[in-house]
Amino acid sequence: MEVNENKLKIILSKVPEVTIFFWIIKILCTTVGETFADFINFNLGLGLTATTVIMGIAFFIVLFFQFRATKYVPSIYWLTVVLISVFGTLVTDNLTDNIGVPLETSTIFFSVLLGLTFLFWYLSERTLSIHSIYTRKREVFYWLTILFTFALGTAVGDLFSEQLGLGYLRTGITVIIIIACVYLAYKFLNLDGVLAFWIAYILTRPLGASLGDFLSQPNANGGLGLGTTVTSVIFLIAILAIIVFLAITKIDTNPKSEPVETNQSNRSKKNVLTQTIVVLCIFLAVVIGGYVGLSNNIASQAGSTQAATLSGQLTDFINIENDMLNAVNSKDFATAKKGADNLEHQWDTAEPKLRKIDSTTWVQIDGTIDVVLSAVRSGSPDANQCKTALNDSLSTLNGANKSASQSDSSQTTTSGGNASQNKLAGQLTDFVNIENDMLNNVNSNDFASAKKGADNLEHQWDTSEPKLRKMDSKTWVQIDGTIDVVLSAVRSGSPDASKCKTALNDSLSVLNGANK
Template sequence: MEANQNKLKILLSKVPEVTIFFWVIKILCTTVGETFADFLNFSLGFGLTLTTIIMGIAFLIVLFLQFRATKYVPSIYWLTVVLISVFGTLVTDNLTDSMGVPLELSTVVFSVLLGLTFLFWYLSEKTLSIHSIYTRKREVFYWFTILFTFALGTAVGDLYSEQLGLGYLNTGITVVIIIACVFSAWKFLRLDGVLAFWIAYILTRPLGASLGDYLSQPKINGGLGLGTTVTSVIFLIAILAIIIFLAVTKIDTTAKSETAETNQANGSKKNVLTQTIVVLCIFLAVGIGGYIWRSNNIASQTDSPQATLAGQLTDFVKTESDMLKHVNSNDFTSAKKDADNLEHQWDTAEPKLRKIDSTTWTQIDGTFDDVLAAVRSSNPDASKCKSALNNSLSVLNGANKVASQTNSPKTTVGGKSQTDSPQNKLAGQLTDFVKIESDMLKYVNSNDFTSAKKGADDLEHQWDISEPKLRKIDGTTWTQIDGTLDVVLAAVRSSNPDASKCKSALNNSLSVLNGANK
């Protein structure tokens, strides 16, 4: 009877046996989670929010199929892992990029959630072994654990590789070393197998992400430049090949008897608890110590203590201004190269700038994500690119302007400090353009597109006449405004004008104009 029960448990096991193929495909899934999310977000231009919604729905559908299955089915199980890796990554990315939650806080929160999941799982089931996943309750605990490991791995990986400037490759190498130490402890120092498994499972997330970023990122960013599309395709093909191999050979469906594992766990419960406490202390000491060391190192590299990013963003303004010029001339090849350069410079400067003002850094980072997604789209929309760039430039210039005023060359006349130029910005020079666009907006609101188009002609004429003077005063702001005006003219002069697009373009342009004119 007992033998039959054990056989039933084996047949109903919902997860694979832990073999070398398990770890290979787990890392591949993790890598795809990183690159495929970037592919949807940037290459297809879906943006972070839409990508999250799409992948969230796909994940829930496949998870439903996984729960419906009565045994381990390689295709369903590993597709669930792929999608949960993407979704877990996006959860952390949304918290960081969209909501401005610091990675330190995300790391702590997901660590606590993961710890509580393990605690409740063990208190309820008296085991954390994945060989025991044959009841609905255990499967729920299992997938919550997997979700939190991916979210935590993303937060930790991004914290060290990006925010603390360790880099993708160095982060990956560090994780490999830690996993090797865990394996050695399990092999030679009798570290508990279940404990070792979950440590390795968590660590493969930043390892796979680092591998994905290293392969997909442009060479200027320190990667191999394969791109997210090629990297995702390569790894998806590899995953598919392994899944087919596993489905045919069934070498990962032979589970161990849970009874033996449970008896072993009961016999060494105190020892496992001691090991867990020791491992947690080691990871806390190394993690916190590494964080403090890198933070102090970054702080020491800052030229002078300051509370704002003023004067630190000029290079990014220039890069985005060049991108806008290329977009305006429909040279998207050059614009995409500028996007690579922008991302590289921003990632390189992240540790320093984020340390100075993390709130403003997060705000700018969000606008950069929109720019990269628009420009890197497989079929870039010029109006979307211009809108994203103008919005980003507005934020950048706003954060950088204090230094522009402070660093302007000055002369002394009659004991008063003055700038060399009688006008060092466009304030007060743009009133006529504000009036023209305001009138155009009134016409659009009343669906009088004939008058709106006449206003567009007048706007373009006056802007062209004023270009030499205004551009000389402030070339950066002029370029920014010029981009918004291009969007306005394109929307209003369309053969079949869309009122909502016209209003959006005009409101955006007026916002930029008023900001520069006040």
């Protein structure tokens, strides 16, 4: 009678058996959650908020059908997992990018939510086994847990791989090592199976994200360069193929010989509780120790630059965005998209140091860069939107770079230093902006505005001559020569667009080089 009851519970179970295919699809779904969200956000240009709303609606629709199903249906179940992986990722991304919640806070927040879900689930049902998902209440607990594991995995993965500079590849390798240790503990040290399962389930999120970024990132950034579109398509096809295989073979629905769940003895419960406490202590020690170690490393790097602000730290990003703006003005969106890849990679790489120096300003700039990436990577980029996004981002970058540079300059002067010993780094941003505006005008054949820009450029350049020439006379003379060529080309009676562009690009190249 008990055996028949267990078989009935298996038949009614709404989740698959844990086989090798379960873990393969789980990792594939996690990878798709990372790349597909980026595809919709950036490639389709919908933006983070719209992407979250769309994927949230899709997720809840599919979840409705999952709850309505009377048994495990591979297609519905795994589609729910795919969508919850995307939605869970986007929840954390929204907290970080749109609201400005630090990843440390998100990690603690979702850890608490996950812990409370486990606690209430166990207090209510006396089990956390996924083999026991055959009631509505348990299914609610199950999907809440899955959602929080994806959100938590995203927060932890981004915290270590991006903010703390561990990198996606090293993060992925670290996760693989931890999962291997958990498996060995389960196999040889009698680690509780349910505990081992949920640890592995949480850790596969940063593992899948690392795999997704490794495949989609350009070669120059250390990836295979497949892009988010190709990566998403490959993994979705792989998921579909495995789901079809499982639906035909029913290999993940075959009843096991052992009971679905058993009543644990008090001794067994105490043993599991002890294991849970030990595992939590180990994980806290590893996570906190790793966080402190990586943070101290970043602090030492930031300290070595002797920068209390972002002074001189943003010039590379200004140059990249200026190049992208030139590409957009020339309707060369292929080059602009390559610039977007480079911008994203360089910005993510510099995040640990820059965020440590000035977190508030970093978040502000990060938001403008996200808008740039979304506009440029759109399937059909709109030139005006791209220009607006780039100009807004450049304004923020230049403002932060300029104010910081002025602060450094004043500190040097008041400390008795000689201004003539300074280079022109950070002093030329206004002229770069003026010439970029002029270049936009020329590209739009608005020579009247370009000539007004020339008047402004000449006035500002002449006004700043005493200070700049004293700082670096040789470079000043070089720049002055390129500006003269610009003024001559733009102020011509019948300006030639090609000559104006060449003059402006040459001058911008010299200005950006000196400003760096």
